[in-house]
Amino acid sequence: MKLFKKVAIVGTGLIGGSIALAIKRHNLAGSVVGVSRHKETLLRAKKRGVIDSGSQNLCSIENADFVVLAVPARAIKKLSLEISRIVSDDCIVIDVGSTKEEIVACFDKAFKHYVGTHPLAGSEKRGVAYAQAGLFKDSLCILTPTRRTDKEALRTVKKLWRCIGADTVEMSPSAHDKMLAFISHLPHVIAFCLMETIPSRHVRYAPASLKDATRVAASDSILWRDIILTNPDNVIRSISAFEKLLARVKSAARRNQGEILERIFKNAKYKRELLNGHRDRRAGGRR
Amino acid sequence: MKLFKKVAIVGTGLIGGSIALAIKRHNLAGSVVGVSRHKETLLRAKKRGVIDSGSQNLCSIENADFVVLAVPARAIKKLSLEISRIVSDDCIVIDVGSTKEEIVACFDKAFKHYVGTHPLAGSEKRGVAYAQAGLFKDSLCILTPTRRTDKEALRTVKKLWRCIGADTVEMSPSAHDKMLAFISHLPHVIAFCLMETIPSRHVRYAPASLKDATRVAASDSILWRDIILTNPDNVIRSISAFEKLLARVKSAARRNQGEILERIFKNAKYKRELLNGHRDRRAGGRR
Structure with missing residues (x-):
């Protein structure tokens, strides 16, 4: 059952690439186009069958009826104005960012049919090389509709996430950011700090407790810088x-x-x- | 190749039980006797083939030529005097405690042939039900000899750990405690505190980052209380x-x-x- 004619994935990394693969596996779209700043990423994505076509030019998302924004939080905000000029009013737009309040406030204004989403899946790995069609299977995706959210668009987005294997739950962007500060942002900050605290000469003796506690310290530093800076008050509260x-x-x-x-x-x-x-009861994703 | 005639395991839990199973699998002892305060533990250990015989009475370790002390740190110190009255001077005694300075100082006096050891293996699970002969395979065991340590006893103990799959490394009890404060005690303290910081209503949404970061928060609270209290200065320094x-x-x-x-x-x-x-390069144990 096709949900969309043309899907555009802006940012074909781990999450964007996995959504693309899942959409293709479940035959949910006529075509999938990928946009990335990096030519190599697009070549790799195309070679792995993640996208049908790729472009470094945002204009290639024209005519898409579904756009997925899957780039780090601060980059996303810069892109939104540009994208809103290209896509039609009917186009459904989602992002997959780990913080929602700031982004949703911005996108609710920029797009007519926007739904904020946050799949609790991923890993410390990044890049299209790690993308998998099954990444969202048995995971949870948080949707953050507001009063401005179009009901029909919300229904379609919910259907998409369910089709590719995720349970969905709805909460306000603010409730999302408060909760995520505790269950995800704090554990990441702690993992980074714990790893940095260990004297280098001891690293080779690391037992499994340290390995597990610091697994996500291998996460992308730009991505996590942006997450902290788009949710500072809640993160500070959880650290305190x-x-x-x-x-x-x-x-x-x-x-x-x-x-x-x-x-x-x-x-x-x-x-x-x-x-x-x-x-x-639920085998969680890796983030 | 038999290393010992009669092995006595005091505390037939996860670690003690696994050592017993490994000794039996590799045919390193004539017989293995277990001592526990709990009758049920002994019955279970016997049923699983962990020990040949079990007793709640310390006197059953008489005539042993190898004794493994595998009970929490503060209990160990209380037992040492009693045990030193029962075993012969020739008997080799090891403990498997996670802190060494305090314990080694005490046992070096109590026993003629004592070697401090700390296998970096284990898990947040406890009890003989989780004991496995292969627990120490590809793990690391730290030995903490002092000037008082008998060279022959050290050689035998090293041989034992290698026979059951562990690499060994030697360091002073003080260097051990300094290092372990960072690579093990700090991660455990952080895991406990992180878990306690998460509001209960959010626990059901826990992503993998939180799950991994808090795996060892399910560890035994008495065991960890004792570890912290037998290494307070180093733990405080690592927390700071x-x-x-x-x-x-x-x-x-x-x-x-x-x-x-x-x-x-x-x-x-x-x-x-x-x-x-x-x-x-080395698949680590679970602690």
Whole structure:
């Protein structure tokens, strides 16, 4: 069942490329065109069958009835004005950014049929080489409609994500950013800082606890710079909450207060086991 | 090739049980006896073929020529005096604790043939049900000999770990504790604190970044309380180093300083990729 005639993917990296592959596998579009700044990316995408045609020129998205914006947050905002001049009013536009409040406010004005989405899938890997049609299978995609969102466009976008394997849930852009600061942005910031804290001479002895704790520290630094800078207040709040708890552990260690340590660790263990329960019900994506 | 006539495992949990299974698989001992406070653990260990016989009474370790102490750090210290009255002077004694300075100082006095060891293997799981003969395969075991350590006992202990699959490396108890504070104790403390920081209502949306970052938050709270309390100064130092970096990220987020964030994230990514290189060369254990 075709949902779209012509799909344009702006940014054919891991996420954009995986959406393209999934759309092609499920036969949801007449054609898929890719746009990238980098010629090599387009060649690779074409060779892997990710896109039907590629262009470094934004004009190639003309006539598309569905546009996916899959570039880092700050680049996206710069592109939006240019894109809004090219696409028709009927064209449905989504982004896949990890922060929503700033972007949705901007795109709601720029496009008639825009829906903010955030697939909780991905990995520390980047680039079209890692794109997979099955990346979103059994994952969760958060949709962030507003009062301005067209109902029909929302229905179509929801259908798309379900067709390519993701469950969908709706929340406001602001609720999304508050939550993601805790469940994704804070873990990434911590992973980066933890990795940087380890003296280089010890790295070769890293046990699995350190490896797992820092897996996402291999993530793209530009992407994560942009995520933090488009959600600073919530990220700062989540860091502060974490810092308070860490200070309590440090103080308990200093004062030999075993019962305080035990209580914090036990509560965390209980909560982590809750998470395992949820994990069993849904095999999560890699971000 | 038998290394020992009678091996006694005090604490037949994940680590003790896995050592017992590995010793039996490689036919390194005439018999393996297990000691536990809990009757059920002994029954389960016997049923799984982890031990040949089990007892709640420490006296059953009499005549052993090799004793493995595999109980949490503070319990170990209490047991040492009692055990030293039972075993002969020839008996080789090891512990497998995650901190070494305090324990080694105590055991070096209590036993004639003691060698401190710390296998960097294990997991957030506990109990004999998870014990595996192959747990130490391709892992690393740190040995912490001192001036008092008997050379022959050290050689035998090294041989044991190698027979059951672990590489060994020697360092002083103090160097061990300094390093482990960074590569293991800090990641565990962070995992516990991160998990506790996440509001419960968000737990069901946890993406893989949070899951991986908090895997070890499901670890045993008593075990980890003891580890922190037997290595407080080093743990405090590692927390402080981490806190400084986290504060820099927070301040950069507040002041919209993208270049600072980018630099920290990029350095971390570089270091994390170094770690990946090491990982490829040695498939690490789960702790």
